[in-house]
Amino acid sequence: MLYELIAVVRPGNLNHVKEIARVAGQQILASNGVIRGMKNWGQFDLPRPTTKHQTQHHQGHYFVMQFDASVKAQQDVRRFLSLDPRMIRFSVIKIGDKLGGINGAIEEVDGEIPWNSGTQVRNPFTDPRTTRTGPLR
Numbered sequence: 001m002l003y004e005l006i007a008v009v010r011p012g013n014l015n016h017v018k019e020i021a022r023v024a025g026q027q028i029l030a031s032n033g034v035i036r037g038m039k040n041w042g043q044f045d046l047p048r049p050t051t052k053h054q055t056q057h058h059q060g061h062y063f064v065m066q067f068d069a070s071v072k073a074q075q076d077v078r079r080f081l082s083l084d085p086r087m088i089r090f091s092v093i094k095i096g097d098k099l100g101g102i103n104g105a106i107e108e109v110d111g112e113i114p115w116n117s118g119t120q121v122r123n124p125f126t127d128p129r130t131t132r133t134g135p136l137r
Contacts, residue, residue: 002036002068002096007081008060008088011043016086017061024065024077031076033069046088053085060088066095 005024009017017040025035041062050057069077074092081090 001071001074001094002066003074004093004095005065005067005077005090006093007063007065007090008046009063010057010086010088011059011061014061017063020081020084020086021063021065024080025067027076027080028067028069028073031069031073033067033073036066036068038065039063050088052088057088 007020007024009020021038025038028035041064043059043061046058046060050060078090078092081087
């Protein structure tokens with residue numbers, strides 16, 4: 001199955017980020033998995049302050065990894081990341097079922113999100129048909 005891991009590591013030491021990514025990758029490879037791509041997004045502000053291991057964090061170092069592996073290998077990576085005190089947050093998302101046939105590997109992503117142009121969504125802050133309590137009927 002194809003998974004995507006998005007991880008947020010404590011900022012400040014790039015070697016910690018590299019080591020966490022390396023160990024997670026080794027776990028995947030040891031269980032006959034395939035790493036499709038890895039990307040270092042760098043250090044960013046967190047969407048909201050997060051407390052982890054009795055420390056409040058305002059920034060984090062992000063990296064993304066796409067990999068094909070068994071469910072057990074994915075669970076092992078999750079267990080490793082959840083026990084590592086250098087981690088702030090992570091999320092593993094299942095992207096597909098088959099090894100081949102999934103387009104859009106991490107190297108091919110250009111940073112643009114294709115929006116469905118057929119659906120119009122109103123902005124409640126700029127649309128005069130809405131109020132603070134919701135849309136007028």
